Amino acid sequence: MSKVYTGASMSLDGYIAGPGESGFEHLFEWYGNGEVVMPTKMPDLTFKLSPVSAKYLQAHLAQTGSLIVGRKLFDVTKGWGGEHPMGRTVVVLTHNPPQGWADNPNFVFVTEGIEAAVDTAKQIAGDRIVGVNGGVIARQCLNAGLLDEIWVDLIPVLLGGGTPFFDQLSDAPVSLDGPLSVVEGDRVTHLRYRVRK
Amino acid sequence: MSKVYTGASMSLDGYIAGPGESGFEHLFEWYGNGEVVMPTKMPDLTFKLSPVSAKYLQAHLAQTGSLIVGRKLFDVTKGWGGEHPMGRTVVVLTHNPPQGWADNPNFVFVTEGIEAAVDTAKQIAGDRIVGVNGGVIARQCLNAGLLDEIWVDLIPVLLGGGTPFFDQLSDAPVSLDGPLSVVEGDRVTHLRYRVRK
Numbered sequence: 001m002s003k004v005y006t007g008a009s010m011s012l013d014g015y016i017a018g019p020g021e022s023g024f025e026h027l028f029e030w031y032g033n034g035e036v037v038m039p040t041k042m043p044d045l046t047f048k049l050s051p052v053s054a055k056y057l058q059a060h061l062a063q064t065g066s067l068i069v070g071r072k073l074f075d076v077t078k079g080w081g082g083e084h085p086m087g088r089t090v091v092v093l094t095h096n097p098p099q100g101w102a103d104n105p106n107f108v109f110v111t112e113g114i115e116a117a118v119d120t121a122k123q124i125a126g127d128r129i130v131g132v133n134g135g136v137i138a139r140q141c142l143n144a145g146l147l148d149e150i151w152v153d154l155i156p157v158l159l160g161g162g163t164p165f166f167d168q169l170s171d172a173p174v175s176l177d178g179p180l181s182v183v184e185g186d187r188v189t190h191l192r193y194r195v196r197k
Numbered sequence: 198m199s200k201v202y203t204g205a206s207m208s209l210d211g212y213i214a215g216p217g218e219s220g221f222e223h224l225f226e227w228y229g230n231g232e233v234v235m236p237t238k239m240p241d242l243t244f245k246l247s248p249v250s251a252k253y254l255q256a257h258l259a260q261t262g263s264l265i266v267g268r269k270l271f272d273v274t275k276g277w278g279g280e281h282p283m284g285r286t287v288v289v290l291t292h293n294p295p296q297g298w299a300d301n302p303n304f305v306f307v308t309e310g311i312e313a314a315v316d317t318a319k320q321i322a323g324d325r326i327v328g329v330n331g332g333v334i335a336r337q338c339l340n341a342g343l344l345d346e347i348w349v350d351l352i353p354v355l356l357g358g359g360t361p362f363f364d365q366l367s368d369a370p371v372s373l374d375g376p377l378s379v380v381e382g383d384r385v386t387h388l389r390y391r392v393r394k
Contacts, residue, residue, distance in 0.1 A: 011370075012347075012349065012373065013211045013363050014361070015211075018369070019369075023370055026372065142355075156372070156373035156374060156376070157373060158339075158363050158366060158369060158371040159369055160363065160364060160365070160366035160369030164210060166357065167357065167358065169355060172215070172216075172355060172357030172358070173208075173215060173223055173354050173355060173356050173357065174355040175354050176209065176354060177353060179353070179381070182379055182381065182386070184379065189376060193209065193353055
């Protein structure tokens with residue numbers, strides 16, 4: 001059975017964005033501070049990673065079969081110009097599927113809620129895992145008992161406020177197991193945790 | 198010159214206490230989930246640590262020469278019955294020193310603000326380091342540029358809210374270096390970071 005994980009770059013004080021959508025120069029520094037060039041499906045987005053983080057991220061990508069995002073991220077990125085940078089099918093959870101996207105095989109729009117979105121994404125992923133975008137969607141998965149793992153790229157910075165990785169949890173405290181692995185990159189510590197059920 | 202550090206057990210989502218002062222059974226689990234018995238200066242407080250965490254904590258204690266706490270913690274603990282569990286001199290930052298403590302050599306009351314408290318604690322610590330209690334005092338040190346290191350005992354739990362390790366930072370974002378070390382205990386990951394100045 002396909003597992004469901006969420007992951008994000010998070011400051012030591014628990015934020016995936018600083019106040020007023022700031023702090024990304026810190027949170028995403030590790031995507032650009034190394035010598036290993038890693039192209040994405042977006043022509044103007046190329047990662048330059050440390051060897052350790054490149055190996056970690058490549059393994060991560062290889063394991064991932066599909067993604068789930070919310071409508072807000074889909075809209076903000078304009079559907080990443082037609083294909084997600086990871087090159088995976090994206091399940092978009094939305095009340096109203098957008099016009100003009102029905103013929104694009106890279107996106108599937110699900111209107112029946114988080115459980116249906118996870119079911120759809122698991123079918124697409126097959127024996128690989130499903131990646132869930134941090135924030136609202138990850139919280140919905142966690143609250144519904146559908147989240148298996150949390151992958152944190154822990155950044156050595158205090159942002160002092162902003163968007164928490166997790167808030168409004170309906171069943172806190174949530175016990176985790178792990179870290180299952182600790183991988184030390186350059187200005188990032190890659191941590192993986194399992195959600196106890 | 199003596200360094201100043203702060204440390205605390207913190208949930209993965211950044212809290213040193215859950216909502217309504219909850220969650221301590223998670224945050225402090227590692228103080229009681231092992232076989233290495235470690236007495237403290239308080240007769241009814243004995244730690245039972247994993248071998249890894251015991252070694253880490255003993256090294257930590259050996260390096261620490263003095264402590265700084267706020268008046269609130271001093272009052273809540275009633276001065277730990279006369280001596281701090283770590284057996285170190287405690288500098289208490291307060292506007293009004295309490296009555297009846299002038300003859301106790303384990304406590305020094307400083308009324309002239311955080312810089313004076315740090316100066317006093319450094320003199321007491323000598324060539325060892327100064328431990329600063331998390332929360333308000335640590336934030337005052339950080340905001341005044343007086344904090345050198347942050348030691349986080351990262352706990353695999355999401356508390357979903359409560360008391361952040363750091364908030365109301367006057368100069369966020371605050372860049373850190375590290376982790377300087379990663380020590381994996383049982384249901385705790387001991388991380389040390391240096392504050393960039």
